[in-house]
Amino acid sequence: MSFTIQNVLIPAQHGYETVDVQIEDENITAIAPELKVIGMAINGQNKLLLPGFINAHTHSSEMWQRGLIPPVPLELWIAELYDFAPLNVEQIYLSALGTAVETLLSGGTSVVDHLVLIPGQELDTIAAAVRAYQEVGIRAFIGPLIQDQSLTSGMPTGEAKQNHPAYFRSTEATLELMEEVISQFHRPDEGVNILVAPTGIQLCSDALFEGCIKMSDRHNICRHTHLLETKAQKQLATEKYGCSAVKHLQNIGYLSDRTTLAHCVWLSDSDIDILAETQSTVVHNPLSNLRLGSGISPILKYREAGVNVTFGCDGAASNDSQDLLEAIKIGSILHNITDLDYHHWITPRQAVQMASFGGAKGLNIAEQLGSLTVGKKADLVLYDLTSLSLLPRTDPIGLLILGRPTQAVHSVWVNGKQIVADGKVTTINVDNLRQELFNRSQWDTQRQSQTIPQIEAHYRAVMGLPEGVLGYS
Amino acid sequence: MSFTIQNVLIPAQHGYETVDVQIEDENITAIAPELKVIGMAINGQNKLLLPGFINAHTHSSEMWQRGLIPPVPLELWIAELYDFAPLNVEQIYLSALGTAVETLLSGGTSVVDHLVLIPGQELDTIAAAVRAYQEVGIRAFIGPLIQDQSLTSGMPTGEAKQNHPAYFRSTEATLELMEEVISQFHRPDEGVNILVAPTGIQLCSDALFEGCIKMSDRHNICRHTHLLETKAQKQLATEKYGCSAVKHLQNIGYLSDRTTLAHCVWLSDSDIDILAETQSTVVHNPLSNLRLGSGISPILKYREAGVNVTFGCDGAASNDSQDLLEAIKIGSILHNITDLDYHHWITPRQAVQMASFGGAKGLNIAEQLGSLTVGKKADLVLYDLTSLSLLPRTDPIGLLILGRPTQAVHSVWVNGKQIVADGKVTTINVDNLRQELFNRSQWDTQRQSQTIPQIEAHYRAVMGLPEGVLGYS
Numbered sequence: 001m002s003f004t005i006q007n008v009l010i011p012a013q014h015g016y017e018t019v020d021v022q023i024e025d026e027n028i029t030a031i032a033p034e035l036k037v038i039g040m041a042i043n044g045q046n047k048l049l050l051p052g053f054i055n056a057h058t059h060s061s062e063m064w065q066r067g068l069i070p071p072v073p074l075e076l077w078i079a080e081l082y083d084f085a086p087l088n089v090e091q092i093y094l095s096a097l098g099t100a101v102e103t104l105l106s107g108g109t110s111v112v113d114h115l116v117l118i119p120g121q122e123l124d125t126i127a128a129a130v131r132a133y134q135e136v137g138i139r140a141f142i143g144p145l146i147q148d149q150s151l152t153s154g155m156p157t158g159e160a161k162q163n164h165p166a167y168f169r170s171t172e173a174t175l176e177l178m179e180e181v182i183s184q185f186h187r188p189d190e191g192v193n194i195l196v197a198p199t200g201i202q203l204c205s206d207a208l209f210e211g212c213i214k215m216s217d218r219h220n221i222c223r224h225t226h227l228l229e230t231k232a233q234k235q236l237a238t239e240k241y242g243c244s245a246v247k248h249l250q251n252i253g254y255l256s257d258r259t260t261l262a263h264c265v266w267l268s269d270s271d272i273d274i275l276a277e278t279q280s281t282v283v284h285n286p287l288s289n290l291r292l293g294s295g296i297s298p299i300l301k302y303r304e305a306g307v308n309v310t311f312g313c314d315g316a317a318s319n320d321s322q323d324l325l326e327a328i329k330i331g332s333i334l335h336n337i338t339d340l341d342y343h344h345w346i347t348p349r350q351a352v353q354m355a356s357f358g359g360a361k362g363l364n365i366a367e368q369l370g371s372l373t374v375g376k377k378a379d380l381v382l383y384d385l386t387s388l389s390l391l392p393r394t395d396p397i398g399l400l401i402l403g404r405p406t407q408a409v410h411s412v413w414v415n416g417k418q419i420v421a422d423g424k425v426t427t428i429n430v431d432n433l434r435q436e437l438f439n440r441s442q443w444d445t446q447r448q449s450q451t452i453p454q455i456e457a458h459y460r461a462v463m464g465l466p467e468g469v470l471g472y473s
Numbered sequence: 474m475s476f477t478i479q480n481v482l483i484p485a486q487h488g489y490e491t492v493d494v495q496i497e498d499e500n501i502t503a504i505a506p507e508l509k510v511i512g513m514a515i516n517g518q519n520k521l522l523l524p525g526f527i528n529a530h531t532h533s534s535e536m537w538q539r540g541l542i543p544p545v546p547l548e549l550w551i552a553e554l555y556d557f558a559p560l561n562v563e564q565i566y567l568s569a570l571g572t573a574v575e576t577l578l579s580g581g582t583s584v585v586d587h588l589v590l591i592p593g594q595e596l597d598t599i600a601a602a603v604r605a606y607q608e609v610g611i612r613a614f615i616g617p618l619i620q621d622q623s624l625t626s627g628m629p630t631g632e633a634k635q636n637h638p639a640y641f642r643s644t645e646a647t648l649e650l651m652e653e654v655i656s657q658f659h660r661p662d663e664g665v666n667i668l669v670a671p672t673g674i675q676l677c678s679d680a681l682f683e684g685c686i687k688m689s690d691r692h693n694i695c696r697h698t699h700l701l702e703t704k705a706q707k708q709l710a711t712e713k714y715g716c717s718a719v720k721h722l723q724n725i726g727y728l729s730d731r732t733t734l735a736h737c738v739w740l741s742d743s744d745i746d747i748l749a750e751t752q753s754t755v756v757h758n759p760l761s762n763l764r765l766g767s768g769i770s771p772i773l774k775y776r777e778a779g780v781n782v783t784f785g786c787d788g789a790a791s792n793d794s795q796d797l798l799e800a801i802k803i804g805s806i807l808h809n810i811t812d813l814d815y816h817h818w819i820t821p822r823q824a825v826q827m828a829s830f831g832g833a834k835g836l837n838i839a840e841q842l843g844s845l846t847v848g849k850k851a852d853l854v855l856y857d858l859t860s861l862s863l864l865p866r867t868d869p870i871g872l873l874i875l876g877r878p879t880q881a882v883h884s885v886w887v888n889g890k891q892i893v894a895d896g897k898v899t900t901i902n903v904d905n906l907r908q909e910l911f912n913r914s915q916w917d918t919q920r921q922s923q924t925i926p927q928i929e930a931h932y933r934a935v936m937g938l939p940e941g942v943l944g945y946s
Contacts, residue, residue, distance in 0.1 A: 015918045046911075067863075067871030071809060071818035101861065105879075231813075291875065293809030293818065321862065321877030330803065336544060336766030340704075341938050345544040345766065385916075388574065388907050389794065390540075392914030398540030402764065404794035406578075406879055434861050438519075441865030443858075445488045465814050 001025070001416060004037045005382065008044025009396060010372055011349065016396065021049060023378040026416035031374055046386050047410060048396045050352060051371050052109025052139075052379040054359025055099075055324050057224075057262040057283040057312030059145070060113045060129060061086050063095035064441070066320035072452070072470065074230045074292045074318075075155050075459055080449035081317055082151065087118055089128045091440065096132035097433050101425050102322035103138065103313070107400075109379040109414045110139040110359065110369070112260070112283075112312065114197050114224060117144055119168060122177055123184065130185055130192050137419035137427045139379060141363060143197025143224040144181055146174050146212075147204050152455070154202035156235040158462040167203075175211040182219050191415060193221070193363075200226035201245045202233050209254050222258040222363055225249075228271075229263035230294050232463060246271035255280045258364035262312060264302070265295040272298070272305045281308040281362030286331040287321070288314035300335045300344050310358035325405055328355050332401060348401035377415055384410040384423070474498070474889060477510045478855065481517025482869060483845055484822065489869065494522060496851040499889035504847055519859050520883060521869045523825060524844050525582025525612075525852040527832025528572075528797050530697075530735040530756040530785030532618070533586045533602060534559050536568035537914070539793035545925070545943065547703045547765045547791075548628050548932055553922035554790055555624065560591055562601045564913065569605030570906050574898050575795035576611065576786070580873075582852040582887045583612040583832065583842070585733070585756075585785065587670050587697060590617055592641060595650055596657065603658055603665050610892035610900045612852060614836060616670025616697040617654055619647050619685075620677050627675035628928070629708040631935040648684040655692050664888060666694070666836075673699035674718045675706050682727050695731040695836055698722075701744075702736035703767045705936060719744035728753045731837035735785060737775070738768040745771070745778045754781040754835030759804040760794070761787035773808045773817050783831035798878055801828050805874060821874035850888055857883040857896070 005021040010031070020035035021028065021044075029038075064086045069077050086092065096113065103111050111133070117125045126144055133140035148171040153164045169177075178196060186194040196212035198204040204225075216223050228234055228245055237245035246267060249255050255278035264282045267275070275282065282302050289297060302309050311331050313322045332351040336342070346354075360370025368377050383390070383400060387408045390399045400408070412420035419427045456470060478494040483504070493508035494501060494517075502511075537559045542550050559565065569586065576584050584606070590598045599617055606613035621644040626637045642650075651669060659667040669685035671677040677698075689696050701707055701718055710718035719740060722728050728751035737755045740748070748755065755775050762770060775782050784804050786795045805824040809815065819827075833843030841850050856863070856873060860881045863872045873881070885893035892900045929943060 009916070016916060064865055064867075066865075066867060067821075067869075067873075067875055068867040071806070071820060072815045076815075098861065098864075287806070290803075290806040290809055293813070293815060295810050316876075320872065320875040323877040323879075326799070326877050330763075333544075333760070333763040336763055337768050340766070340936060342545045342549075342766060343941055343943065347544055348540075386907060386911060388571065388903065388910075391571070391907055391910040392537055392539075393911060393916045394537075394539060394541040394914065395918040396540075396916060398918075399793065400540075402540055402793040403789075404796040404799050406796075430861065434859060434864055437861075437864040438859060438866060441867065443482070443489060443866045443869060445868040445871075463813060468816055470816065 002039030003042055004035060004039060005042045005044040005049060006037070008047055008049045008382070010049050011397060023413070023416050026377050028372065028374055028376050028378050031372060042411070044382065048383045048385055049372065050381050050383070051356040052381050052412065052414065053107045053324050053328070053355040054110040054112065054310060054363070055103045055108040055313050055322065056112045056260060056310045056359045056362060057285055057314055058099060058111060058113055058322065059116055059315030060096045060099040061092055061116050062315030062317035063098050064091060066316035069317055070470065074294060075232050076452050076456060077292055077318065079151065079451035079455055083449045083451050084447065085116060089118065089121055089124045092118070092125050093128040093132045094433065094436050096129040097136060097428060098437065099322050100133055100136040100138040101430060101433065103324055104412050104420055104425060105409050106324040106326070107381050107409060108324045109381065109412060110141065112141040112143065112224065114143045114145050114262070123180065126181055126185055133192065134190070135428055136425065137414050137417055139191045139414050141193045141195055142185070143195035144178065145197060145199050146178065146208065147199045148174055148208045149203045149205065154236070155459060156232055156239055156462050171205055171207045171211065174208065175215070178215060182215070182221065186219065186221060195222045195224045197224040201240065201248065202236055206252055209252055213253050222260065223254060223256065224260050225254070225262070227261040227264050228266040231266055234266040244268060244271050246274050250274050250278060260362040263289065263294065263297060265289055265297045267298065272301055272307060275302070275307045276305045281310060281358070283312045283362065284309055284331045285312045285314035285327065286334050287327055288318035291318050296334060296338060298338070299331070300339050304344065308358055308361050309354055310362055311355050325400065329401055348397045351401050352397055378413050379415065380413045381409060382411040383408050475512030476515055477508060477512060478515040478517040478522060479510070481520050481522045481855070483522050484870060496886070496889050499850050501845065501847055501849050501851050504845060515884070517855065521856040521858055522845065523580070523854050523856065524829040525854050525885065525887065526580045526797050526801070526828040527583040527585065527783060527836070528576045528581040528786050528795065529585045529733060529783045529832045529835060530758055530787055531572060531584060531586055531795065532589055532788030533569045533572040534565055534589050535788030535790035536571050537564060539789035542790055543943065547767060548705055549925050549929060550765055550791060552624065552924035552928055556922045556924050557920065558589060562591065562594055562597045565591070565598050566601040566605045567906065567909050567913070569602040570609060570901060571910065572795050573606055573609040573611040574903060574906065576797055577885050577893055577898060578882050579797040579799070580854050580882060581797045582854065582885060583614065585614040585616065585668070585697065587616045587618050587735070596653065599654055599658055606665065607663070608901055609898065610887050610890055612664045612887050614666045614668055615658070616668035617651065618670060618672050619651065619681065620672045621647055621681045622676045622678065625928070627709070628932060629705055629712055629935050644678055644680045644684065647681065648688070651688060655688070655694065659692065659694060668695045668697045670697040674713065674721065675709055679725055682725055686726050695733065696727060696729065697733050698727070698735070700734040700737050701739040704739055707739040717741060717744050719747050723747050723751060733835040736762065736767065736770060738762055738770045740771065745774055745780060748775070748780045749778045754783060754831070756785045756835070757782055757804045758785045758787035758800065759807050760800055761791035764791050769807060769811060771811070772804070773812050777817065781831055781834050782827055783835055784828050798873065802874055821870045824874050825870055851886050852888065853886045854882060855884040856881050
């Protein structure tokens with residue numbers, strides 16, 4: 001399919017220019033004023049064209065618990081999350097659809113799904129998410145969330161030695177599973193990419209990381225993990241390794257120019273140097289970092305050190321949305337309070353670059369994606385600048401990033417194929433999706449986690465908090 | 474007009490209950506299950522009814538500059554804002570319409586407009602805003618923004634003594650103007666309230682504050698001002714008064730149980746005690762505080778000290794939106810990073826209470842507004858819980874506050890009159906508004922403030938920043 005977007009605004013070196021953009025098959029083939037129309041003509045007047053953004057870290061199945069978990073830190077939040085994790089493959093499919101739709105309608109064309117697997121139905125879980133993403137047509141990067149240590153291992157022990165139950169699946173079996181996943185599902189040409197994605201140092205052995213490194217090299221696939229999201233994890237890393245988590249990951253060889261690291265809140269200056277040296281990418285999830293009280297990731301320091309940074313929504317149980325423009329806005333302006341010198345603050349144009357090119361770079365596909373460049377793949381978003389939320393006309397990118405755009409995404413193409421038109425996803429029936437999500441849920445506000453009461457006293461002690469019990473309201 | 478909302482969810486002590494709500498004329502007259510239908514029947518099924526929120530601090534005419542001002546701190550930002558302030562009464566009217574529409578569609582039923590006045594057309598400016606708010610039907614609190622010192626007085630001098638040009642209008646003339654404004658426009662029964670609203674200690678003399686206090690007492694109207702938004706203002710207060718700005722405002726008698734104070738970022742613990750003692754209300758504007766790098770207002774401390782807190786969007790040139798739900802979300806979760814003890818974190822239900830009852834209390838109308846209570850005025854918002862952004866069904870208030878609701882506001886009533894139905898404002902033609910905003914603006918990204926280059930060197934010196942010049946991109 002070929003098409004030509006006519007008279008559309010695109011960002012220029014300074015300001016904007018009005019151009020035509022030709023797309024043939026899956027690629028951008030020309031960008032210039034007054035081009036000949038090839039294929040279908042698309043009216044770009046009063047619209048802004050940008051490269052699609054990348055939702056570079058989420059967990060789609062958390063959609064089933066959004067709005068529900070009380071304001072608590074990660075270590076307690078995750079206990080409740082797992083107490084009520086969806087155990088039904090059809091739910092996985094539906095929440096992947098929902099995640100894809102919300103990402104698309106907020107400027108994203110790719111999603112990195114750090115996918116929680118249903119025990120015993122691991123391949124079915126992944127198949128369900130793949131099916132959803134292919135039906136919608138969003139570009140998918142699926143990192144099956146793996147670990148080989150049980151949940152209680154994820155908390156620092158403090159003074160006391162603790163014994164943790166063994167995880168239900170061995171390291172070896174997990175690595176075998178991942179080989180199978182790659183063989184069955186890794187199809188970059190069809191828009192589905194598998195990542196190795198051990199959940200993080202808090203729940204993974206070195207053997208698991210090392211197995212993933214080999215697999216990543218063998219199959220030329222990217223690496224993903226959570227890194228130092230909370231203060232408790234920093235404390236745990238010291239207990240576990242006697243050095244920082246970043247230093248340890250460097251030592252075992254996990255960090256690289258195709259490694260994306262979600263969160264990176266509690267890094268020291270020397271840790272930051274290691275990220276720069278290894279060309280690793282930080283995925284900034286500002287909303288979940290606030291919601292869980294994890295802290296402010298030192299994004300301005302990363303940028304100053306030359307570390308590549310991009311944005312993610314994180315799972316919808318810790319955000320509790322998948323609005324990528326919201327994550328980009330907050331992930332930009334949040335840092336203004338961390339540095340009195342406004343010359344270092346992130347501008348809206350820099351934020352666009354981070355969300356598009358920054359994401360592509362972290363996923364090792366910057367040669368194919370992440371900018372409006374002839375020869376690159378047509379992952380494109382067309383914004384309607386006549387939306388009330390983008391008026392009056394001022395600086396389109398300023399309005400998009402610093403405002404609160406609503407119904408602003410007009411059209412989306414992924415790999416040259418149109419999947420949003422006139423503000424509506426065209427590939428699936430979103431009303432049916434809403435009906436399914438409605439039917440399979442109920443307004444349930446009285447649930448209480450079984451696990452939080454069991455672990456809260458230990459958490460409070462080890463974090464130096466006074467005794468007390470969470471009141472649900 | 475009477476009507477009955479049937480089978481609607483409302484928050485109960487724990488969880489939710491399904492009730493009918495009767496409204497007669499402008500008041501809520503009954504709330505209970507299975508009431509007799511009075512007047513028109515409204516289907517409340519799968520919907521949540523909440524009291525309307527109060528957008529407790531904004532500057533409507535900033536809408537003309539949203540998305541446009543580069544990331545700089547308040548003291549430079551305001552210079553650019555004033556360089557390009559709208560000077561056309563019709564613009565004031567249109568941006569008030571836009572502010573009202575965006576507030577309504579994000580859960581607000583009242584707006585506090587700290588309205589910048591066009592010099593020489595002060596009464597016309599206010600008349601234009603009043604006309605807009607009455608046409609839309611939103612409840613309006615208009616605080617004409619007054620000052621009696623010129624802009625450069627608003628920056629700390631550091632070591633050097635500085636002479637500032639006189640402000641163009643005398644203190645006396647400004648107070649006379651305010652008397653005229655009150656006499657012409659203060660009509661609480663018609664939904665229009667005037668506030669005294671000197672802009673802040675940085676640009677106002679004691680004589681101006683004192684004149685406003687007397688006027689507030691004489692006419693029984695509320696008081697509003699900016700307070701300690703930036704570190705520079707704290708520094709200035711020390712230079713100006715030799716004590717904290719809060720102590721000074723207490724000394725002259727400006728603080729009271731009908732005083733709302735926008736921002737309150739740089740208060741000490743003893744300042745906080747003064748706010749509690751005087752029963753003043755803090756209006757939290759989290760998004761502009763981040764955007765301008767002002768800092769994090771210590772909201773958890775205010776709550777602990779018993780200080781009433783509510784939320785505002787602030788003007789759209791420093792946010793750059795008027796989405797009240799976004800301000801409430803960020804204004805809630807932002808503070809989780811300021812206190813390791815999550816038992817102090819704001820819950821979604823507390824946020825709803827702050828945004829509704831907290832706002833009403835600050836405006837001295839908590840007996841009439843701010844909760845679903847029989848006898849109170851019907852300022853109501855009905856949310857559609859089948860919006861994709863509020864699915865799957867979990868905790869409706871959790872989804873509303875922690876999520877990113879889109880197209881979730883189904884109906885709005887102010888003073889018993891319906892002004893939003895089926896997600897659309899019914900009182901004005903929003904498409905015409907969009908067209909007007911479009912026609913009166915242009916995509917202009919090359920503008921540069923004349924004043925910023927003049928004052929930047931002084932600002933950087935006095936704030937201890939290295940020499941340098943802002944690069945526009």
